[in-house]
Amino acid sequence: MLMGHRLRQRFGLARLLGVNNRGEEDFAEPTVHACRFEGSTKRLVTSDGTDATSEAVLFTTVEVKPGDALWLPGATPGDLDTRRRPLRITPCFDIRGGLDHYEVYV
Template identity: 50%
Template sequence: MTLLGHTFRHTFHLARHVSSNAGGESEYEEPEAHPCRYQGATKRLVSSDGSERVTEAVLFTSVEVRAEDYVYPPGADVDDYGAGRLPLRVTPRFNLAGDLDHYEVYL
């Protein structure tokens, strides 16, 4: 149980990445609903190569989200492919005992 579990009052949908073809098109599983805490947070992310991106929100969840997975934020229509997005960064967070507690997903 995550320490933040009691704050997971929102629901997001996660479409897991299955494969990519030779043309670079990705295939995803059907989106599944998961609990989360979702909050708007404009933040500048700088990668190791110096490129910059700006996040619009952070999603806190106990479900593992990978960089190639497709995330539909709370309130997004899962039937509209354009409503989802790839995470800009996924950061695992650990509790004081060193065990995995939750993930922070920057969108």
């Protein structure tokens, strides 16, 4: 792994389990994972093709999916007031073609 030694911060992740017929989302219990957090404003195209402004990027070895809930370093996992959603998730590969880490824009 190219970035493993730099993953010194922690973020919360709750997997989206599903959506019921009323549109209410069900999430797994939040878990905490290693990351590197960088705050930077960037315009990007989200996974659904819309324009968005990213305020930060998380570098992590944990796969994050589009519907998942995130809590940035310093936030309390499970707190609905600080929950974020990934705007775009980019897998990054090492020189041998193996998956190295993910860049998660929030």
